[in-house]
Amino acid sequence: MPFNLDPEANYLLVSVESNLALDVENASTERGARLLLQAITGNASQQWRIVQQEDGVYQIVNAKSNLLVTDHDGELVQDNRSYAPHQLWRLDPISGFQEEYQISEPERGVFLVPQDGQNGAQVRVGPVPPVWPPIARWHIRAS
Numbered sequence: 001m002p003f004n005l006d007p008e009a010n011y012l013l014v015s016v017e018s019n020l021a022l023d024v025e026n027a028s029t030e031r032g033a034r035l036l037l038q039a040i041t042g043n044a045s046q047q048w049r050i051v052q053q054e055d056g057v058y059q060i061v062n063a064k065s066n067l068l069v070t071d072h073d074g075e076l077v078q079d080n081r082s083y084a085p086h087q088l089w090r091l092d093p094i095s096g097f098q099e100e101y102q103i104s105e106p107e108r109g110v111f112l113v114p115q116d117g118q119n120g121a122q123v124r125v126g127p128v129p130p131v132w133p134p135i136a137r138w139h140i141r142a143s
Contacts, residue, residue: 023035
């Protein structure tokens with residue numbers, strides 16, 4: 001566990017490179033809405049509950065929609081809870097980087113990586129080089 005996470009608390013997932021937060025496109029509460037990087041506003045669509053499951057994996061649940069971060073063919077969307085591997089995530093501290101984490105889908109061995117560091121950039125899953133560039137590192141902040 002990266003730190004003492006409260007499953008009832010809300011957290012912001014913030015890109016180290018851009019200081020932008022993981023957000024639901026248009027603050028939607030609909031299934032299939034894409035996940036993007038957006039300027040930090042503190043809106044409920046940027047707040048996430050991180051709920052530990054078995055084997056050190058987590059479900060990441062949007063505070064506004066109550067839908068889960070879901071890998072849909074490499075694109076990150078929010079969707080209903082299904083307990084499938086594409087909704088389970090590891091949050092691992094990155095050695096040598098204070099309070100920075102990699103967020104990975106262990107079933108496929110892919111990581112949360114924004115398309116780029118720009119406001120509105122889509123967040124996807126993909127491979128990451130072994131040097132952990134800032135675009136593939138995240139802060140987990142209490143909201």
